[in-house]
Amino acid sequence: MGYRTNELGYPNDLLASRSIVERGNFALIPPQGLVKNVLPNFENCEMTILATPKLGAAFVDYLCRVLPGGGNKKGFGGNGIETFIYCLEGELTVTIGAETYELTTGGYAYCPPTESLKFENKSNEKTETFLYKKRYQEAEGYAPYPVTGNTNEMDYQDYEGMTDVGLKDLLPTDLNFDMNFHILKFETGASHGYIETHYQEHGALMLEGEGLYNLDNHWLPVREGDYVFMGAYNLQAGYSVGRKGALTYLYSKDCNRDVEL
Structure with missing residues (x-):
């Protein structure tokens, strides 16, 4: 099987991980251990x-x-x-x-x-x-x-009236699509305008930078390479707080459809 990071052999320290998994709610999964x-x-x-x-x-x-x-x-x-x-x-x-x-x-x-x-x-x-x-x-x-x-050929659009938060829509926003992918970029010190609570799910891969992310009111450090799952109704928001530039991540979102019963 092997580890994705190719870190093989005996451990150099006590076994520990930043991973947090709350099934059906949220998960933070760093590269180590994948x-x-x-x-x-x-x-x-x-x-x-x-x-x-x-x-x-x-x-x-x-x-x-x-x-x-x-x-x-x-x-x-x-x-x-x-x-x-x-x-x-x-x-x-x-x-x-x-x-x-x-x-x-x-x-x-x-x-x-x-x-x-x-x-x-x-x-x-x-x-x-x-x-x-x-x-x-x-x-x-x-x-x-x-x-x-x-x-790399797309411009960021101001996100919800904030000039230090940028958004790129990767797919058209019309009703032919039941999902979309976005890239969200937070300059250092920027954050969401509020803590979101919604029906849609996200899977997010941190592309650059460092920050803190609220997952169901747990403020957790995140950085480049981390993967975050946000389930339906999970409380969520992020800050960019690192010294390595903006916090940027790629994420999916289901959209444009009513709830099926």
């Missing part, structure tokens, strides 16, 4: 499974390190499952249906539930990616479609 998984169809990929229904999420998040020549040529998702891939570092060739896209660092692709997402690392270096899948919630008269882009 393991590699071997999954069908992911060839030469070091897979790490993050949020799942066992944690309480209605989606699945992964970290996927695609080694040179590796990828998923058979397809990921489809048959009612929508997927999303974000290139954290490196290069990746992505195929959705008959179309092929070249992703570099900051690049992403959304694949609708009618297609499967295929990808391959044709470079000589490893490529770090973030993967997501969820069963699409249909709505009469609406249908999603492939979307690609690169966050």
Whole structure:
């Protein structure tokens, strides 16, 4: 199995972790302790499974390190499952249906539930990616479609009237989509305008910086590389407090649909 951080051998100190897991509510999972998984169809990929229904999420998040020549040529998702891939570092060739896209660092692709997402690392270096899948919630008269882009080519928009908090929407905000991905950036000292409590879930990967995050009124330190799951109605808000620049993270949110009974 092995650890994602490749920290092998005898421990140098007492066993300890910053991980906190409250199933169905929230979780903070740092890189240390994450393991590699071997999954069908992911060839030469070091897979790490993050949020799942066992944690309480209605989606699945992964970290996927695609080694040179590796990828998923058979397809990921489809048959009612929508997927999303974000290139954290490196290069990746992505195929959705008959179309092929070249992703570099900051690049992403959304694949609708009618297609499967295929990808391959044709470079000589490893490529770090973030993967997501969820069963699409249909709505009469609406249908999603492939979307690609690169966050490095997008401008931040002021978030809820605050000039030191920026937001990037990675997908269109129309009703064809039942979810979205965003990047949220807090300059040092910035925070949410209030503590949120809502029905939507989030899976968030810290991309840069350091901060404090309120998870169900537990103020916890977070930093680059940490993964945070926020379940429905979990109290949540963040501050950027580190000395390494802005706190920036990538996160998903279900949206645009009524509650099913």
